[in-house]
Amino acid sequence: MIPNAKVCLYPKDTQEAVRVLSQLGRRALLLAGGTSSSLSKDPSVDTLVDITRFGYDSIELKDGFWHIGCNVRMQQLAEHQGIASLANSMLCDAAASVGSTPIRNAVTVGGNLVQLNRWSDPPGAFLALDSQVVLLGLEGKRTLSIDEFLSGSRNKVLKPGQLLIEVKVPAVDGRIGAFEKFARTATDFSIVDCAASLDLVGSKIRSCRLVVTGARSRPFRVAEAEAHLLGKRLSMANISKAAQLAREHTRAIPDTRTSVEYRTRMVEVVMSSVLHKCMTLSREGR
Amino acid sequence: MEIHVTINGKQHLWQEPPGEILLNVLRKHGFNSVKFGCGEGECGACSILLDGKSVRACLLVAGQVHGREIVTAEGLGTVDDPHPIQQAFVDSGAVQCGFCTPGMVLSTKALLDKEPEPDRARIKQALDGNLCRCTGYVKIIDAVEKAAERMKR
Ligand SMILES: Cc1cc2nc3c(=O)[nH]c(=O)nc-3n(C[C@H](O)[C@H](O)[C@H](O)COP(=O)(O)OP(=O)(O)OC[C@H]3O[C@@H](n4cnc5c(N)ncnc54)[C@H](O)[C@@H]3O)c2cc1C
Ligand code: FES
Ligand code: FES
Numbered sequence: 001m002i003p004n005a006k007v008c009l010y011p012k013d014t015q016e017a018v019r020v021l022s023q024l025g026r027r028a029l030l031l032a033g034g035t036s037s038s039l040s041k042d043p044s045v046d047t048l049v050d051i052t053r054f055g056y057d058s059i060e061l062k063d064g065f066w067h068i069g070c071n072v073r074m075q076q077l078a079e080h081q082g083i084a085s086l087a088n089s090m091l092c093d094a095a096a097s098v099g100s101t102p103i104r105n106a107v108t109v110g111g112n113l114v115q116l117n118r119w120s121d122p123p124g125a126f127l128a129l130d131s132q133v134v135l136l137g138l139e140g141k142r143t144l145s146i147d148e149f150l151s152g153s154r155n156k157v158l159k160p161g162q163l164l165i166e167v168k169v170p171a172v173d174g175r176i177g178a179f180e181k182f183a184r185t186a187t188d189f190s191i192v193d194c195a196a197s198l199d200l201v202g203s204k205i206r207s208c209r210l211v212v213t214g215a216r217s218r219p220f221r222v223a224e225a226e227a228h229l230l231g232k233r234l235s236m237a238n239i240s241k242a243a244q245l246a247r248e249h250t251r252a253i254p255d256t257r258t259s260v261e262y263r264t265r266m267v268e269v270v271m272s273s274v275l276h277k278c279m280t281l282s283r284e285g286r
Numbered sequence: 287m288e289i290h291v292t293i294n295g296k297q298h299l300w301q302e303p304p305g306e307i308l309l310n311v312l313r314k315h316g317f318n319s320v321k322f323g324c325g326e327g328e329c330g331a332c333s334i335l336l337d338g339k340s341v342r343a344c345l346l347v348a349g350q351v352h353g354r355e356i357v358t359a360e361g362l363g364t365v366d367d368p369h370p371i372q373q374a375f376v377d378s379g380a381v382q383c384g385f386c387t388p389g390m391v392l393s394t395k396a397l398l399d400k401e402p403e404p405d406r407a408r409i410k411q412a413l414d415g416n417l418c419r420c421t422g423y424v425k426i427i428d429a430v431e432k433a434a435e436r437m438k439r
Contacts, residue, residue, distance in 0.1 A: 001347070002305030007287050008349025035327060035345045038307065048304050048349045075339075100415030101393070103327060105339040106346075187414055 002029060002040050008048040014136055014165055017051050022138050022161035024049075030163075032071065032111035035103060052108070056165055059083060065132075065168040070110025074098045074122070077109060086169065087129060087177025087197050088281055094125035094195065097181040110164045113149070116218065118255070119189035123150060124213030125179050127221065128195035131169045137162040150218050175199055178277040182270050184257065190214040191258050194246075194270040198278055203233045210242065210271065215252040215263055222246045225271070234279040243272035289352045293317065294361025304349030308334075311348045312358065319359035319388040323417075330416035333389035334358055340396040340415070359388035362395065371395055374433035375426075382420040389416045394430050403434060 008031075011017035021028050029045040031037045032052060056069030059080050066083060077083060078096035098104050098112070098121055112122055113133070123146075131146040137159060146167075149157055158164065177197040183190050193213035199206045210226050213219040225245040232238050247268035254260045289300040293312075302311050309332045312320045323331030325344045332343040335357035363369035368376070371394050381387050390413065397404055397412040404412065409430045410423070418426060 001307050001310075005303060005305030005347075005349070008304035008347075008352065010352070031347070031350060033345075034347065034350055035342075038345050038347045038350070039326070045305070048347065050350055050352075052350075099327070100330075101412060102330065102333060102340045102342050102415040105336075106341045 002038075002042065002045050002048065004043055004046050005029070005048050006046050008050055010050050010053045013054050014056070014163060017049060017054060018136055018138055018161065018163055020047075020049055021163070025160065032108040033073065033106040035106050036111070036115050051110075051163070056110075061171055064171055066171050068109055068167045068169065070108060070163070070165050070167075072109045074104035074107045074109070074112070075101065077122075078104060083169075086171065087175045090177035090179040090195060090197065091122070091125045091129060091169065093179045094122045094181075094193075097121045097179075097183075097190075097193075100187045103187075109167060113167070114158060114164055116150070116154075117189075118217050118253070119214050120219075121181055121190055121193055121213065124193050124195045124211045124219035126167060126169070127219050128177065128179075128197045128209045128211045129169050129175075130197070130209060131167050133164060134166045134168065135162050136165045141165075143168070147221070151220075172199075176278050176281050178274045178281070180270055180274050180277070182266055189257070192263055192266045192270050193219075194267070194274040196271075196274045196278055198229075198234070198282075200234075200282060203282070205229045205232055205234065210246065212246060212250055212267055212271070215250050215267055217253065222249050222271075224249050234275065234282055239272055239275040239279065242275060243268045246271040287349065289348055291351050291353070292355045294357055300348065302348045304347060304352075306348045307344060308346040308348055308351060309343040312343055312356075317358045317360055321385055321388065323385070328417070329386075330389040330393070331385060333392045333416065335392055335396055338396065338399065340393045342415075357392070357395070359391055362391065369395075370436045371398070371429075371433040374436060375429045378425050378429035378432055380421055380425040380429035386416055386418040386421075390418065390426055394433060397430070398434055398437060402438060404430070406431070 028047045031050045057071040060067045074095045084092045133149040135142045179195045181190050181193045195211040198208045210222050225242040250267045252260050252263040287304045321331035323329035327342045327345045334343045
C-alpha cells in the first residue's frame with residue numbers, strides 16, 4: 001500500500017510519462033506490473049503513474065532486431081513463437097521460469113529489468129543474447145548494451161524520471177542457446193541460473209556468451225570460460241573445463257537459501273548442464 | 287480518487303485511495319471470495335481475473351484497475367446455480383476447508399477459456415500459482431478434468 005497516494009495518472013504516450021515523472025520527482029511512483037511497486041510504503045509518494053496504458057506491450061521484428069516493449073508480460077514473452085525461434089527458445093525458457101503463472105501474467109519485461117533482484121531470471125538470458133536496452137528521458141532516447149545496463153550503478157544508468165522503453169534482441173539465425181534455472185521448487189527464486197549462447201562455424205565456436213545469474217547481486221559473463229571455448233569444439237573435456245572456470249571465477253554471495261560453498265558448486269553443475277544441452281543441440285544440427 | 291471498474295459484468299464507481307491494495311478494497315466492497323492468504327504473491331488465495339488473466343489482487347493497487355475488467359468467483363455462479371467448474375469441484379471432492387477454492391476455480395476458468403482440452407501436465411502448470419493446504423492436488427486436478435469434459439458437451 002502506498003499510504004499517501006492521492007491520484008493515479010495514466011500517461012497516453014511515453015513522452016507524457018517522462019514529463020510527469022521528471023516534474024514530480026520523488027512524489028511520483030511508477031507502476032508497471034505492480035508485483036514489487038505495489039508493496040512500496042514510501043510516504044513521500046502522492047502520485048501513482050501507471051505506465052501500462054501507453055502501449056509498448058508487443059513484440060516486433062524490425063531492422064534485424066526483436067523489439068520487446070517494456071510492458072510485455074512474462075507469460076506473453078514465454079509463449080511468443082518468434083522469440084521461441086531464437087537460440088533454441090532460451091529467452092522463452094527464462095521468461096517461463098519466473099514465479100508462477102499469475103506472477104508471469106503481471107510481471108513486465110521493463111519492471112523485471114529495472115527491479116533486478118539477485119534472482120531475477122530473464123536479465124541473464126538477455127545478457128547471453130547480446131541485447132540492447134533503450135532508455136527514454138527528457139533529453140531523448142539512449143540505447144545501451146545490456147552489459148552496460150547491468151554492470152553500471154543503478155542510479156547512474158537509469159536516472160530518476162527515465163523510462164526503460166524497450167529491449168532489442170538481435171535476430172541472429174543459427175545461434176545455439178540454452179537456459180537453466182536451478183531452484184528448490186518449480187516456482188521458487190533461483191539459487192543459480194546459467195545461460196549460454198554460441199555461434200558455431202562448422203564444429204568450432206566462433207563466439208560465445210556464458211552467463212551466471214543468482215550467484216551474485218547481478219548476472220555476469222564469465223570471460224575466462226568464454227575465452228577457453230573460443231576456436232574449440234564443444235567436447236566433454238572442453239565443457240568440463242569451461243564449467244570449472246565458471247565456478248573458479250564466481251565469488252558467490254550467501255543468502256537464506258544456500259551457503260556460498262553450495263551456490264559456488266552449483267555454478268559448475270548448472271553451467272556444465274547448459275553446455276551439454278548446447279552440445280546435443282549442435283549435434284542435432286540445430 | 288474516483289475509480290471506475292467493471293466487476294463480474296457490472297460497472298462500479300469506487301471512492302478509494304489509489305494506493306490501497308486491491309485485495310483489501312475488493313473485500314471491503316463485499317467480494318469476500320477473494321481471500322487474504324500471504325499478501326505477497328505466493329499462495330493464490332487472492333486470485334482474480336483481470337481482463338481475462340489470472341493475477342494476484344494482493345500485488346495490485348486500486349489505481350491500477352481503473353477502466354479495467356475484473357472477474358471474481360462470485361461472478362461465475364451462485365450456490366443455487368453454480369458454474370460447471372464450481373460443480374465439478376464439489377463433485378470431485380476437491381474442496382475441504384475451501385480457502386483456496388475461489389482461486390483454484392478462477393485459475394481453472396482462465397485455463398479452460400484458452401485451452402478447452404488440457405492434459406494433466408498442462409493443468410498442473412496452469413494451477414502452479416495456487417497452493418492448497420488440505421485437499422492435496424489430485425482431486426483438484428480431477429475436478430479440472432471433469433469440468434473440461436462437461437463444458438465440452
Ligand atoms: C511471489 C513472486 C515470485 C516472483 N518470482 C520471480 C522469479 O522467479 N524470477 C524473476 O525474475 N522475478 C520474479 N518475481 C518478480 C520480481 O520480483 C519483480 O516483482 C518484478 O520483476 C517486477 O516487475 P513489475 O512489472 O511487476 O514491476 P513493478 O513492480 O511495477 O516495478 C518494479 C520497479 O521498476 C520500476 N519500473 C517498472 N517498469 C519500468 C520502466 N519501464 N522503466 C523504468 N522503471 C520501471 C518501478 O518504478 C519499480 O521501481 C516474483 C515476484 C513475486 C511477487
Ligand atoms: S494473498 Fe495474494 S497470493 Fe497470497
Ligand atoms: S481446501 Fe483448504 S486450502 Fe485448499
